[in-house]
Amino acid sequence: MDLGQVLANGIVLGALYACLAVGFSLVWGVLNVINMLHGSFIILGGYLTFFAWHLFGVHPLLMLPVVGALLFCLGYFLQAVFINKVVTAPVLTTLTLTFGLDMILYNFMTVYFSATPRQVTLDLGSIDLFGIYLPNERLLGMALALLLTGLLFVTMRSSSIGRAIVAVRMDRFAAALMGIKVNRIYAITFGIGALMAGTAGALFALVYPVTTNLTGIFLGKAFVVCVIGGLGSVPGALVGGLALGLIESISGVVFGPQHSLTVGFVVMLVLLVFRPTGLVGVKGYE
Amino acid sequence: MLKTSHAKTRSALLTSIALTCGVSVALAASAAGAQETVRIGAPLALTGGLADEGKKQELVYKMWEEKVNAAGGIEIDGQKHPVEIIEYDYQTDGPRAGQLAERLINEDDVHVLMSPFGSGHTKIAATVGQRYRIPTIACVASSESVYTQGNPYLFGTLSPNAHMTEAMVTYLKDKVPGLETVAVYGRDDVFPKSMAEATVKAAEDQGLEIVYNQLYAVGTMDHAAGISSIVAAEPDWIYVSGYTQDLIVIRRQLADLGAKAPIVTMVTGPAYVEFTEALGDLADGISSQTWWHHSVDYEGEGAWKTTDEFYQDFMEASGGQDPDYIHGSCAGALVMLEDVLKRAGSLDGEAIREALASTEITTFYGPIDFGENGMNQARDLPIIQVQGENIEVLYPESIATAEIKLLNE
Incomplete structure (x- = not known):
């Protein structure tokens, strides 16, 4: 089989993985919260995009900012009202809280949207690039995923909110002494995490049928990407996502599709033992 | 005074006994009239x-x-x-x-x-x-x-799953001249895996060559690797077993990656309306097996x-x-x-x-x-195919509504 096709498949998939994991990584790295809601946020973004397209004919690209804004508000609200109350407690407390919130959101979506797989069908065809077939929907998804991840990277580095988030991540006590409202930054960070998850879900709905049954799988992917790439940074999620996409694609051909996910987990375990910071992670966030 | 009190007590006791007896008789009569649910x-x-x-x-x-x-x-x-x-x-x-x-x-x-x-x-x-x-x-x-x-x-x-796969292979061998090779791709999960295995066995028993036989892991989001290998093997028949969300992606990727097989079977894809709704025209020509169709x-x-x-x-x-x-x-x-x-x-x-x-x-x-193990032993389970906007029954002949249509014809 053509190596170029294998690599292209891996890169396209990896970009989407990066987009879905970057919000999870940010929340974990800055707030030290393992956000069990992340998979449900992705599916909610996918459902909102699908139903807007299916019922009202709204183009998925127009829905991206709407989904992002809605999910940001939801994330901000949940952090400000619930999670901030226990954010300094041991990680197991926040994990349990987000797990409970996830059960509510998950069952809400299952009851009102049903678990039926939904996919936005744009039928954009595919291009043949020197014998490498690339479906245009996947290319579009990849390009937008990279764009969103890039925007987040620029925001984190150059905006005052981004600098405040980085400051809180480095030392929340010092940040508070500098006049940064830490709880507000926590809520904004969680909102950004939800925004990235929702928009990733909207992009996934272009290439993959979304259903509530996938929340656990998306959450698992986010974990692996964070461990491979490194926690708390945009480049970490990008490198981790692309690495996981390529690992799954190459191992699917070398070892068979049955073992492609296993290989991803093996790489994660090896990194946990020998390089807990991940490939490009910052020391102290492992 | 004492005598009056005794008389009152006796009267109350008698009333209670009478009431109790009355209620019991009424309940018994009611039970005899209404049958157990x-x-x-x-x-x-x-x-x-x-x-x-x-x-x-x-x-x-x-x-x-x-x-x-x-x-x-x-x-x-x-x-x-x-x-x-x-x-x-x-x-x-x-x-x-x-x-x-x-x-x-x-x-x-x-x-x-x-x-x-x-x-x-x-x-x-x-x-x-x-x-x-x-x-x-x-x-x-x-x-x-x-x-x-x-x-x-x-x-x-x-x-049993085997009842479906044997009938499918027999039917296709009979109806599709030149059918020689099959690629089998199934989800590594209880039902899809057993269907994939039963198909491989039935195909081998009836002389078909298995050119690709792999399972994919639960949670696989991209099937390009498996499908690219299937396309390279150029099978006459592609058989995929999985659940709806996987099958939708696999069907799309088969089209995206240029699969040319004249027969594509997906179990239980077309048996679910969600499959045909999500795929639109791409569902046309996909065959399947099911235990029942309306x-x-x-x-x-x-x-x-x-x-x-x-x-x-x-x-x-x-x-x-x-x-x-x-x-x-x-x-x-x-x-x-x-x-x-x-x-x-x-x-x-x-x-x-x-x-x-x-x-x-x-x-x-x-x-x-029911057979000895308690499972329905009925055979002649329907083989169906999406043809245009309809689901047609291809087999058994007694209830067939159409002949098989080959893809890429």
Whole structure:
């Protein structure tokens, strides 16, 4: 089989993985919260995009900012009202809280949207690039995923909110002494995490049928990407996502599709033992 | 004063005795007039990952309950008994399905259990039924491993997977000249894996060459690697077994990566309306196997005497949605239960079990004939194909509505 096709498949998939994991990584790295809601946020973004397209004919690209804004508000609200109350407690407390919130959101979506797989069908065809077939929907998804991840990277580095988030991540006590409202930054960070998850879900709905049954799988992917790439940074999620996409694609051909996910987990375990910071992670966030 | 008080006490005592006797007589008379309700327990996955499937079961259970009660109930030993389906949501949590089965038996005194969706959860609920000698009817469990546990109280209306795959290979070899090679790609999960294995065996037994045979892991989001290998092998027939969301992606990627096979079979893709709705034109030409499709035409006894009668009632109850094999099998199981209870002549668990074991009837769902392991042994299961906007039945010939159409023709 053509190596170029294998690599292209891996890169396209990896970009989407990066987009879905970057919000999870940010929340974990800055707030030290393992956000069990992340998979449900992705599916909610996918459902909102699908139903807007299916019922009202709204183009998925127009829905991206709407989904992002809605999910940001939801994330901000949940952090400000619930999670901030226990954010300094041991990680197991926040994990349990987000797990409970996830059960509510998950069952809400299952009851009102049903678990039926939904996919936005744009039928954009595919291009043949020197014998490498690339479906245009996947290319579009990849390009937008990279764009969103890039925007987040620029925001984190150059905006005052981004600098405040980085400051809180480095030392929340010092940040508070500098006049940064830490709880507000926590809520904004969680909102950004939800925004990235929702928009990733909207992009996934272009290439993959979304259903509530996938929340656990998306959450698992986010974990692996964070461990491979490194926690708390945009480049970490990008490198981790692309690495996981390529690992799954190459191992699917070398070892068979049955073992492609296993290989991803093996790489994660090896990194946990020998390089807990991940490939490009910052020391102290492992 | 003392004498008056004694007289009052005696009078009150007599009144109490008279009242007690009166109430007892009235209760006894009432019990003699009303027949015992047939109670059927149903742990259902109404929330959680299998909520869609659980709701499908719930819908036909309610349809049947209303229809049977409207007709006065089921006649058992010369008297009509109303029916009641008692359901609990087990939240797609296997152990909870077992706990609720226990509650249905011990607290709600059900006479029969309808099993939850899928082979794994059926196994859990059926084990509880066996412990209390209450028959369990499984309408959506097809893996033979569920029925080889030595549970004489478990009966399933779906036929073994091998019955489907053998018929499929035989049919295709007969109808498609030059069919020589097949690629098999299945999800590494109980049902899809057993279907993939059964297809490989049936294909080898009938002289087809297997040019690709791989499983994909649960949670695989991209099938490009597997599909690229399939395309390179240039098979005449591509057989994929999985669940709807996987099959939609695989069908798209088959088209994106230039697969040219004249026959593409996806189990149980076209059996679900979600598959054809999501794929649109790409669903055209995809064949499948299923235990039941509403295009079939069987006649029998019970609440719904013909497939069409069930279909019309279902369309009304569901607001215009087509039924799939889950609806058909579960409604068929309850129609069969009417016949079983009549033959059992009582609501005793052992009597019902014996009547179930000797079942051999045809319902609107098709023939039901339980083998030694309690699984329906009916053969001639439908092969279907999406042709344009319709689902056509290709096999068995007695109910076929079209000939097979090859892809890329």
